[in-house]
Amino acid sequence: MPETCLTVWYNTPCPVCDAGIDWQRNKLLAAMRAGAIEFKDINDEPDALGRYGATVDDVRRRLHATDETGRLIVGTDVAVASWRLTPGEGWLATLFGSRVMLPLTRFFYDRFADLLFTWNKSRGRW
Template identity: 75%
Template sequence: MTGRRLVVWYNTRCPVCDAGIDWQRNKLLAAVRAGDISFSDINEQPDALAGFGASLDDIRRRLHATDETGRLIVGADVVIAMWKVTPGEGWLASLFGNRLMLPLTRFGYDRFADVLFAWNRWKGHW
């Protein structure tokens, strides 16, 4: 991931999100150590993406990230960006991130995120 810095914001209080990001971070250990990608808990800096108009609940609902240009990436696009740089997972980015599949990928991700967000609220994972 040379020259590209991706900062992924997620909700550590969500057990599913925390486990998923922990698993992904371990696969990206070399990139994390090199500073090419980092993972940040939105609960520690709840206003971190306020400049983009993203609320704390927005970030708790869907993954958010910023790239090397400072552009905001949201939802399934964050997952695809991580797959692109994860050894052995580039094929997932190609499959689910191509122009034909991307609308379906985003739809599926958003529905899953909505259910997970509702579950977290119900369980009090704030």
């Protein structure tokens, strides 16, 4: 099991975010038991990422995570880091996290995240 400890922060009131994290969590049960990854709802600890300058709305807009060194990871990079830990999904990290694809992956992730944030906000999901 990897020695990495990745703490992923997300927004549970968002049905897309919650379903995606739930799906990922089910694939990472062994990694969670080993302490390699954990998932936390930003709404339970709204000031948790304040030392990085990240607000609750920042996390509601894009996934955020901290790694074992305390470094903040945001957006696509969180997905890539979790795919690296997920059995059978390393190829996703290799493909979408490659030097060639990463800028495109970030662009499309950010556009989707912006739309999802606006949709959730218009529905009062927090």
